[in-house]
Amino acid sequence: MVLQDGKYLLEGNIDPLELVQKYGCPLYVYESSIIEAQYKRLTRAFDVEDLQINYAAKALSNINILRYMHSIGAGLDTVSIQEVRLGLKAGFEPQNIMYTPNCVSIEEISAAAKLGVKINIDNISILEQFGTLFPDYPVCIRINPHIMAGGNSKISTGHIDSKFGISFHQMPLIHRILKATGLHVEGVHMHTGSDILDIDVFLQGAEILFQVAKEFPDLKYLDFGSGFKVPYKEEDIETDIEELGEKITARFKLFCEDYGKNLTLMFEPGKFLVSRSGIFLTKVNVVKQTTSTVFAGIDSGLNHLIRPMLYDAYHKIVNISNTTGRQRFYTVVGYICETDTFGVNRRMNEISEGDILAFYNAGAYCYTMSSNYNSRFRPAEVFILNGKDHLIRERETMEDLLRGQVEIETLTPKPELS
Ligand SMILES: *Cc1c(COP(=O)(O)O)cnc(C)c1O
Numbered sequence: 001m002v003l004q005d006g007k008y009l010l011e012g013n014i015d016p017l018e019l020v021q022k023y024g025c026p027l028y029v030y031e032s033s034i035i036e037a038q039y040k041r042l043t044r045a046f047d048v049e050d051l052q053i054n055y056a057a058k059a060l061s062n063i064n065i066l067r068y069m070h071s072i073g074a075g076l077d078t079v080s081i082q083e084v085r086l087g088l089k090a091g092f093e094p095q096n097i098m099y100t101p102n103c104v105s106i107e108e109i110s111a112a113a114k115l116g117v118k119i120n121i122d123n124i125s126i127l128e129q130f131g132t133l134f135p136d137y138p139v140c141i142r143i144n145p146h147i148m149a150g151g152n153s154k155i156s157t158g159h160i161d162s163k164f165g166i167s168f169h170q171m172p173l174i175h176r177i178l179k180a181t182g183l184h185v186e187g188v189h190m191h192t193g194s195d196i197l198d199i200d201v202f203l204q205g206a207e208i209l210f211q212v213a214k215e216f217p218d219l220k221y222l223d224f225g226s227g228f229k230v231p232y233k234e235e236d237i238e239t240d241i242e243e244l245g246e247k248i249t250a251r252f253k254l255f256c257e258d259y260g261k262n263l264t265l266m267f268e269p270g271k272f273l274v275s276r277s278g279i280f281l282t283k284v285n286v287v288k289q290t291t292s293t294v295f296a297g298i299d300s301g302l303n304h305l306i307r308p309m310l311y312d313a314y315h316k317i318v319n320i321s322n323t324t325g326r327q328r329f330y331t332v333v334g335y336i337c338e339t340d341t342f343g344v345n346r347r348m349n350e351i352s353e354g355d356i357l358a359f360y361n362a363g364a365y366c367y368t369m370s371s372n373y374n375s376r377f378r379p380a381e382v383f384i385l386n387g388k389d390h391l392i393r394e395r396e397t398m399e400d401l402l403r404g405q406v407e408i409e410t411l412t413p414k415p416e417l418s
Contacts, residue, residue: 001031001279001358008320008358012387016281016320019382020356024395026282026300026379028367030060032068032386034277035363039072042269045245048252050264054098056226057083059270059364060278064383064392066090069273077268081108084117098223098268100142100189102164106130113137120189120223122165124173131181140187140223143168145208147192147201165190168208171215185216191225191268196239202227203247210255219259223266224248230275232314232361241272271364278363280305280379281320284355285335293331296351298342301334303373305359305366308342315362319348321355332357336374367393375401 001010008016011031019029042053054077055069061083066076067090075096076087087097094116101109102122106129113119113134121127122142130139144165160167166174178185190209196202206224213222229239248265256262282298289295307313317332327347334340342359351357370378377396382389 001360003323006323008318008323010279011384012389014384014387014389016279016358017356019389020281020283022389023380023382023391025356026280026298026304028278028280028362028379028381029384029389030065030274030278030363030381031384032277033384035065035068035273036072038273038276039069039074041241042245042267042272043073045241045249046265046267047245047249048265049262050221052096052221052264052266053273054096054223054266054268055273056268056270057087058368060274060366061086061368062381062383062392063090064385064390065274066092068383068385074273077270078117080104081111084112084115087117088115098140098266100191100268106133110134118187120187124166124170124177127166127174127177127183128181131177131183135182138184138186138218140189140221141166141174141185142189142191143209143212145190145192145205147205147208168212171212175215184218186218187221187223187266188213188216188219189223189225189266191223192227196227196229196244197237199240199244199247202244203251206248206251210251213255214259219261219263221264221266222252222255223268226267226269226272228269228272230271230361233316239272274363275361276363278361278366280315280359280362280366282357282359284351284353284357287330287351287353294328296330296332296348296357298332298334298357300379301336301340301374301376303334303336303376304370304379305342305362306369306371307365309340310369315342316360317343317346317348318358318360319351319355320358322349322352324349326350335376372396372401377401 001008010016011033052075054075056077058079070091076092077098078084079100084099097117099112099117100120120140120142142165144167146160192205231238252265282300284296285299286297302309328350329345330348331344332342380395381393383392
């Protein structure tokens with residue numbers, strides 16, 4: 001979304017206020033041009049012969065977004081059997097779907113293997129069980145490199161206390177199981193979680209993966225996961241993808257020379273591909289002045305966008321109904337009946353009741369984390385594909401809220417006999 005001559009405009013010069021008129025409010029809107037630009041930035045940054053970018057479906061999993069990712073050449077990274085099935089339905093080849101579950105039952109992992117997708121194993125016990133059941137099915141192994149990549153402990157996954165991955169100190173045990181079961185390893189993987197600020201820390205983790213990789217003779221790929229940080233605030237630092245790309249590319253090529261074989265370099269970004277592509281449009285129901293604060297209360301809440309309350313995430317918020325005139329400070333809050341704060345003391349163009357506020361960076365982990373808390377409907381989703389808007393999910397209705405609920409006969413009022 002850009003501000004042009006006092007008006008906010010989306011891809012294809014689409015006016016977000018018109019989208020609200022057309023599809024209602026609150027509304028999630030995604031722009032394909034931004035996803036494509038981010039994808040191209042990644043593929044340019046890593047200048048290797050074989051590069052595969054697997055989009056992490058959990059960031060934004062609407063089937064149309066998955067199909068779009070497939071159309072621009074991405075593979076898919078999945079964390080549940082349901083995401084695997086969505087990916088297959090979206091048209092991904094099983095071989096281009098990586099399944100990276102954590103604390104999932106062997107039954108679910110077996111079901112994924114039967115669908116033919118790449119299996120990433122992150123637990124010694126599962127390695128034993130999988131090797132016994134599917135000795136001929138080559139696997140990927142998720143290594144925990146014991147590094148602390150980013151600041152936020154809720155999304156950091158590569159440190160020593162994390163539940164993710166198999167410690168690289170357990171290599172002898174891994175080899176013993178491989179030998180006993182006959183299982184082959186075709187890839188090694190690490191994913192350190194979001195917020196790579198320090199490229200050198202990431203490279204340290206990568207060195208550990210290179211060390212581990214040397215011990216497996218039949219590798220086809222090395223997967224460095226994700227964690228590419230995107231800016232949420234103006235002054236935020238983002239992962240310098242170009243610098244990271246240059247350094248990893250050089251090191252990866254050296255590794256392949258040493259290894260004696262060209263491998264595929266893999267990444268699995270979610271946030272980097274879709275975060276900036278999304279905006280969330282909401283309407284101001286009330287402006288409420290208390291003794292200490294001016295609140296702007298909107299027609300949404302943590303049921304639709306939980307990141308501020310869950311992760312203390314910052315989402316930039318702008319008043320797109322009023323782009324000129326004086327600015328005031330507002331605390332933007334939701335309608336959920338508990339503390340439900342989107343942003344505190346934000347300087348914004350003066351708000352009148354009925355104005356539309358737009359949240360930035362609403363592509364990743366926003367709709368996919370939404371719920372029906374307070375028995376509210378989830379919003380509609382619109383995808384602007386090559387400059388044209390498409391409704392890709394309907395706003396929910398009472399039927400959606402009641403779907404699947406089974407009414408006990410003796411509690412259900414009988415229609416009056418007349
Ligand atoms: C969530 C996740 C990702 C995507 O992380 P982002 O920070 O959104 O890029 C990649 N790989 C795995 C295994 C994940 O669980």
